[in-house]
Amino acid sequence: MTKISIVIPALNEETGIGPVLREIPIATLEQMGYETEILVVDNGSTDRTPHIAREQGATVILQPVRGYGNAYKAGFANASGEIIATGDADLTYPFAMLPLLIKKLEQEEVEFLNTDRLTNLDKSVMSTSHQWGNWLLTQLIKLLFGCPFKDTQSGMWVFKREIWPKLNVRAAGWPFSWELKIEVYRRGLKCAEVPIAYRARVGEVKLQTLRGGLDAIFNVFRKRLQVALDSNKSPEVSMRDLLLEPDPAQRTL
Numbered sequence: 419m420t421k422i423s424i425v426i427p428a429l430n431e432e433t434g435i436g437p438v439l440r441e442i443p444i445a446t447l448e449q450m451g452y453e454t455e456i457l458v459v460d461n462g463s464t465d466r467t468p469h470i471a472r473e474q475g476a477t478v479i480l481q482p483v484r485g486y487g488n489a490y491k492a493g494f495a496n497a498s499g500e501i502i503a504t505g506d507a508d509l510t511y512p513f514a515m516l517p518l519l520i521k522k523l524e525q526e527e528v529e530f531l532n533t534d535r536l537t538n539l540d541k542s543v544m545s546t547s548h549q550w551g552n553w554l555l556t557q558l559i560k561l562l563f564g565c566p567f568k569d570t571q572s573g574m575w576v577f578k579r580e581i582w583p584k585l586n587v588r589a590a591g592w593p594f595s596w597e598l599k600i601e602v603y604r605r606g607l608k609c610a611e612v613p614i615a616y617r618a619r620v621g622e623v624k625l626q627t628l629r630g631g632l633d634a635i636f637n638v639f640r641k642r643l644q645v646a647l648d649s650n651k652s653p654e655v656s657m658r659d660l661l662l663e664p665d666p667a668q669r670t671l
């Protein structure tokens with residue numbers, strides 16, 4: 419039986435974590451032939467997040483070093499499934515879509531599948547500053563790296579675990595999300611992107627828009643420099659073989 423590791427970073431998400439874990443369609447995945455393990459990565463929540471996660475049957479991993487990227491690194495290091503699926507603990511991502519996303523990954527032999535929140539975005543669920551920030555960063559990343567994902571900040575991905583050791587993702591914090599996408603693209607992995615219905619957050623917002631945005635822009639340029647230095651060492655990196663458009667049937671998801 420193929421195993422799926424669902425990795426969820428959670429910092430003080432006691433309102434969201436319970437409903438998020440209940441939304442994961444474990445029974446449907448099992449009928450499809452998949453075993454599921456759920457890993458919630460915490461770094462010192464001061465509320466009931468880890469307690470609720472355990473109550474709902476998840477394994478809680480304690481990452482001593484704070485940061486969104488650090489949480490994912492600990493989660494991936496502990497994941498034992500052949501497939502990894504991710505998402506936030508704040509009820510924004512539709513975990514109910516996992517069976518469809520996994521089907522797409524398997525049937526089209528995709529190695530990394532991103533979800534796109536922006537194409538069908540209900541504008542009332544994301545602040546205007548975040549909408550602009552997401553758009554700007556996505557354009558900048560397209561310009562500097564040629565990376566064609568429509569939503570470089572999306573936090574819901576489904577991918578083959580075996581690709582993770584090939585990627586050089588250094589970010590400890592928020593930039594982890596877009597750095598991961600730059601890495602899968604520049605390594606020439608087979609990618610896809612599927613539009614999803616993003617929802618309003620429950621619980622407390624963690625990202626500071628202005629500081630986060632300025633930080634992101636600085637980090638994107640730094641990454642560009644690192645990639646330039648790195649490509650000198652490995653010019654054979656393949657940039658193609660991308661499959662980005664979901665098929666028409668997938669658009670209605």
Ligand SMILES: Nc1nc2c(ncn2[C@@H]2O[C@H](COP(=O)(O)OP(=O)(O)OP(=O)(O)O)[C@@H](O)[C@H]2O)c(=O)[nH]1
Pocket residue numbers: 426427428429430431459460461484485486489505506507508510548573619622623624625
């Ligand atoms: N373990 C861990 N989880 C974190 C940390 N920072 C954020 N998270 C979690 O990572 C996920 C993404 O963080 P969010 O605060 O939702 O950030 P966002 O999705 O960019 O922004 P909004 O949802 O719009 O507020 C959530 O589940 C957070 O609880 C951290 O330092 N450690």
Ligand SMILES: [Mg+2]
Pocket residue numbers: 506508510619
């Ligand atoms: Mg979120």
